[in-house]
Amino acid sequence: MIPVVLSGGSGTRLWPISRAKLPKQFCTIFEQSLHAMTLTRLCKLGEPWVITSQALRDLTIRNLNELSLNPQNLILEPFAKNTAPAIALLTALLLNKGRGEEVVGIFPADHVIENEEVFNASIHFAKEKAVQGKVVTLGISPDSPATGYGYIQSSLEHTDEQGTLRTHSVIKFHEKPSKDRAEQFLQSGGYYWNAGIFVFQVRIMADLFKSLQPEMWALVNSIRDDFSNIVEIYNKVENISIDYAIMEKLFQNHLACIPCDIGWNDVGSWDAIADVLGGTQTPQKIEVRSNNNFVQALEGKTYAFVDVDDLVVVDSGDALLISKRGRTQGVKDVVDLLKLKNPGVLKDHLYEDRPWGRYEVLRDADNFKSKVIQVNPSQQLSYQSHKKREEHWIVTKGQGEVVLNDETFQVQAGSYIKIPLGAKHRIRNSGTSIIEFVEVQMGSYFGEDDIVRYQDDYSRI
Missing domain, CATH: 3.90.550.10 (Spore Coat Polysaccharide Biosynthesis Protein SpsA; Chain A)
Structure with missing residues (x-):
């Protein structure tokens, strides 16, 4: 069939x-x-x-x-x-x-x-x-x-x-x-x-x-x-x-x-997720005179409960949901309010998957923006430039090559590359494991739409 x-x-x-x-x-x-x-x-x-x-x-x-x-x-x-x-x-x-x-x-x-x-x-x-x-x-x-x-x-x-x-x-x-x-x-x-x-x-x-x-x-x-x-x-x-x-x-x-x-x-609510996962969620959870509390979050953070029972806690880094068990259908009311007050948090995470890998925003300030970027083996970013920002790259893991204004540089953990304003650039992963680097943007605007693409493996404009 x-x-x-x-x-x-x-x-x-x-x-x-x-x-x-x-x-x-x-x-x-x-x-x-x-x-x-x-x-x-x-x-x-x-x-x-x-x-x-x-x-x-x-x-x-x-x-x-x-x-x-x-x-x-x-x-x-x-x-x-x-x-x-x-x-x-x-x-x-x-x-x-x-x-x-x-x-x-x-x-x-x-x-x-x-x-x-x-x-x-x-x-x-x-x-x-x-x-x-x-x-x-x-x-x-x-x-x-x-x-x-x-x-x-x-x-x-x-x-x-x-x-x-x-x-x-x-x-x-x-x-x-x-x-x-x-x-x-x-x-x-x-x-x-x-x-x-x-x-x-x-x-x-x-x-x-x-x-x-x-x-x-x-x-x-x-x-x-x-x-x-x-x-x-x-x-x-x-x-x-x-x-x-x-x-x-x-x-x-x-x-x-x-x-x-x-x-x-249909795992259509956090109550349903809690029922399916039971006590298998990964974050470290400490309960003091507390019972039946559920946590869904990224690893590396400790959650402590004191004198509270039957809570559902969902932490995504930039947003935190706390609800009583059996009442998580009320999330739809939260979403309705956010549509009016903060619609961006309904659309974007601090991280985003791309066809070449993933990035995560560490800090988004008025004068700079920082990210951790991971590129999968045999993948590469588009050949691009920016009109409103320069970038500074420090490779923390893996190996690959950077193309900067048509000149190619080999990079590995510890390498630093400066991408001047308006320079054409890309990074490709030439290794067998993820290449990871920290990117710091400096300039007047840090939006994802400040990209001019000259060549792209994924046919994006």
Whole structure:
């Protein structure tokens, strides 16, 4: 089958770790990012495709390269328009490639699945039903009256079975319910959490878009092969989820649900993260007459709790979140306030991943800015200059070469290079490990947009 990862979410409920330039699916909250975990899991089903936004291109390609996956299987939307346009675009592309008989699985990029054996069995069963013309969704067996998920209402009678797995016809999709209604769902039976996982045959989904969303289908089919008009088209496409656009309009005999217990968690809040990680978080934590406090932060900092219980503390260096356990959904209210008072802290971290490596801001003052910059093996920065600043580089680790106004210098730990105002320059890593250097900028302006690029391996302007 063709497993497809939808990776356009912003993950604002996991602020301050998740931000616009490094959303939830790319954060290293676990040993791997959720995005990398999802790709690794789906490789067992087939070669994964990824649909994401142009803004997340570099982060996505980095993950694909690290996992030795084909970056050609990447669809870039100019901006997010929810899941229906993304799936319509994918369906049209595959249909036009003559792959209408193939089966596609749609998977969110930012969920945890602990029971992969049951997950794989469920997807293989779903594929069998998809070949028969069904659109299949996985229903997660609920263990609590959760109000943070949508629900799938299915018939109590099953229509087919394979081992312990069964298919049920779908009666209705329900939006996130109130607490009382969620408790009713749990008591009634036949209600399952909607994990956003769908399996279908390409030609079947194409026919559904043609009949249920003809305007959207016509628009995505007018996108040129080179995507040169995709911005114009996406400005016209409706912002709507696949649930609203297609799934809720299907007759019961077209849509099937496979209830399953796959150890699923959408890790959509810091409470959920704390539940998954338990006591495994890495920062040093000291509790004095205190219990059940959770810390998520960078290593190298000690956190002490005195006479307090049930706190969630998330420290990202430039922002600190403190919440009671069970109340971290309130982060969305913090985000709403920050949009008005300090929107920059919703967008940028002190560090930023680039296709060549990473940098971290140490100090950003009126008269200078300092960074630690790491360049990965065989990578190099763009050949560039700055109009408003000079730079001073001290290499602290590794070896490489600096090109300064077309002259090349070999550098290693302890080397110092001055980059005068307006000078063309770049550094490349010629070693087998990371090259790291401290950069001090001095001048009148230190913004990332003060860059004139003359050559770039990553086709940035």
